[in-house]
Amino acid sequence: MSREWKIKAVLVIITAAVMAIGGFQLYSHRHYMTPIIAGPGVTKATKLSEFFKGLKGTKADTNVFFLEGKEEGGKILIIANTHSNEPAAILTALVFLENAVVDKGTLIIIPQFNNSGGRNTKPGDGYPLYFEIPTEWGNKKFRMGNRNASPLDQWPDPDVYIHYPDRQLLSYLDVRNTNRTWPGRPNGPLMEQVTYGAMQIMRQEKVDIAIDIHGAETMFPVTNCIVAPEKAMRIATMTSLTVKAREGFDNHVEPSPQGFRGLSHREIGDYSDALPFLLEAPTPFLDQPTGPKSVDFLLDGKDPFLVKLSKKRKLFVPYDETGWPMDKRVGQHCSVILEIIRQYSKKFPNKQLKIRNIPRYAEVVKNGVGHYFHNPNETDKKDIYYN
Amino acid sequence: MPVIMITYYVICVYLIGMLVWNFIREKKSVNDMILYLTVLIPLILRVFRIK
Numbered sequence: 001m002s003r004e005w006k007i008k009a010v011l012v013i014i015t016a017a018v019m020a021i022g023g024f025q026l027y028s029h030r031h032y033m034t035p036i037i038a039g040p041g042v043t044k045a046t047k048l049s050e051f052f053k054g055l056k057g058t059k060a061d062t063n064v065f066f067l068e069g070k071e072e073g074g075k076i077l078i079i080a081n082t083h084s085n086e087p088a089a090i091l092t093a094l095v096f097l098e099n100a101v102v103d104k105g106t107l108i109i110i111p112q113f114n115n116s117g118g119r120n121t122k123p124g125d126g127y128p129l130y131f132e133i134p135t136e137w138g139n140k141k142f143r144m145g146n147r148n149a150s151p152l153d154q155w156p157d158p159d160v161y162i163h164y165p166d167r168q169l170l171s172y173l174d175v176r177n178t179n180r181t182w183p184g185r186p187n188g189p190l191m192e193q194v195t196y197g198a199m200q201i202m203r204q205e206k207v208d209i210a211i212d213i214h215g216a217e218t219m220f221p222v223t224n225c226i227v228a229p230e231k232a233m234r235i236a237t238m239t240s241l242t243v244k245a246r247e248g249f250d251n252h253v254e255p256s257p258q259g260f261r262g263l264s265h266r267e268i269g270d271y272s273d274a275l276p277f278l279l280e281a282p283t284p285f286l287d288q289p290t291g292p293k294s295v296d297f298l299l300d301g302k303d304p305f306l307v308k309l310s311k312k313r314k315l316f317v318p319y320d321e322t323g324w325p326m327d328k329r330v331g332q333h334c335s336v337i338l339e340i341i342r343q344y345s346k347k348f349p350n351k352q353l354k355i356r357n358i359p360r361y362a363e364v365v366k367n368g369v370g371h372y373f374h375n376p377n378e379t380d381k382k383d384i385y386y387n
Numbered sequence: 388m389p390v391i392m393i394t395y396y397v398i399c400v401y402l403i404g405m406l407v408w409n410f411i412r413e414k415k416s417v418n419d420m421i422l423y424l425t426v427l428i429p430l431i432l433r434v435f436r437i438k
Binding site for chain 1 (some may be wrong): 391392395410414417420421424425427428437438
């Protein structure tokens with residue numbers, strides 16, 4: 001064999017090895033299953049494909065949990081991980097799922113709404129593939145996903161995404177973004193089918209409140225807030241004022257823009273009877289001018305570059321060396337959701353919701369979010385679901 | 388399978404053929420050989436539908 005062909009053979013072997021090692025890591029991440037424990041309040045576990053059959057057998061199908069009270073009352077839907085790179089959402093949803101006891105009304109939870117996005121990553125930004133939350137019984141491991149669904153599940157992307165039904169022109173990437181594809185349609189791209197499935201839940205179950213949990217950059221003005229359309233504005237405002245007065249944290253209200261289509265806080269309100277709320281907690285990990293996107297940074301939200309920017313008043317939230325830890329983000333989400341429920345129940349006494357056993361902001365910050373997760377090894381197998 | 392999808396696969400196969408051909412023909416530049424192999428990766432994954 002000539003020297004030239006020896007070099008070529010070595011290069012082919014190296015390329016194949018890189019493909020195999022990298023491919024194996026990505027394959028493992030895509031197929032990693034997180035145990036989700038159905039707590040004492042869960043009365044029914046089903047799939048999104050129960051509400052729209054077209055999702056059955058696809059990577060977009062996902063778990064839907066019902067927590068039904070003994071007394072009839074209002075119905076609330078909590079959607080988490082619409083964007084899977086905003087993981088305070090799934091952690092909050094699991095706090096509710098594993099602990100909530102519903103006395104009146106119905107709580108519906110979708111912990112991993114964009115299931116395909118939760119199995120995607122962002123290698124160009126150096127995203128970690130997993131993160132772990134410390135608990136009293138060890139670490140609970142989660143996949144770190146991406147904002148958009150994987151192109152492996154929905155492909156090809158269009159040059160421009162034409163929103164349905166308003167025909168607004170959006171970025172081509174937004175065709176895989178389940179916070180741009182609302183209200184969806186049964187024969188559209190896969191992510192439009194996902195949002196259509198959720199709309200079907202809201203229509204069939206006559207959901208009163210829909211909460212979509214998110215996280216946003218500290219350099220983005222729509223952060224640390226509740227986004228609500230006109231019809232949900234009063235409850236959002238009362239919630240914001242109450243958590244500030246009673247629990248001491250800011251969470252301002254942003255109006256849902258009428259001219260920006262496809263977002264949950266706009267389309268759910270326009271295409272169903274539910275009152276939509278989108279919750280944003282500051283997520284420094286999502287900011288661009290930061291250090292490495294490490295797991296520590298994801299969890300503690302500490303970054304020296306953001307501290308400098310904060311001193312120059314470039315951030316939209318207070319920020320210092322203490323960062324913006326995950327416990328604080330999850331605690332805020334828990335309190336805001338509980339307060340929205342309380343305000344709704346006050347305004348509509350015939351559709352009251354009574355949910356207990358959920359910690360509020362100060363408790364989550366004090367105990368850590370891992371305190372509220374149960375050990376899968378000590379749980380009855382029938383109560384464990386995988387996502 | 389829609390026509391656009393078939394077209395994508397045909398384009399991928401064509402590009403793979405061209406890259407392999409160029410890789411074989413390249414005599415000196417190791418840099419170019421590495422580039423040909425790197426560009427081949429996503430095309431091979433697409434054609435063989437490796438997720």
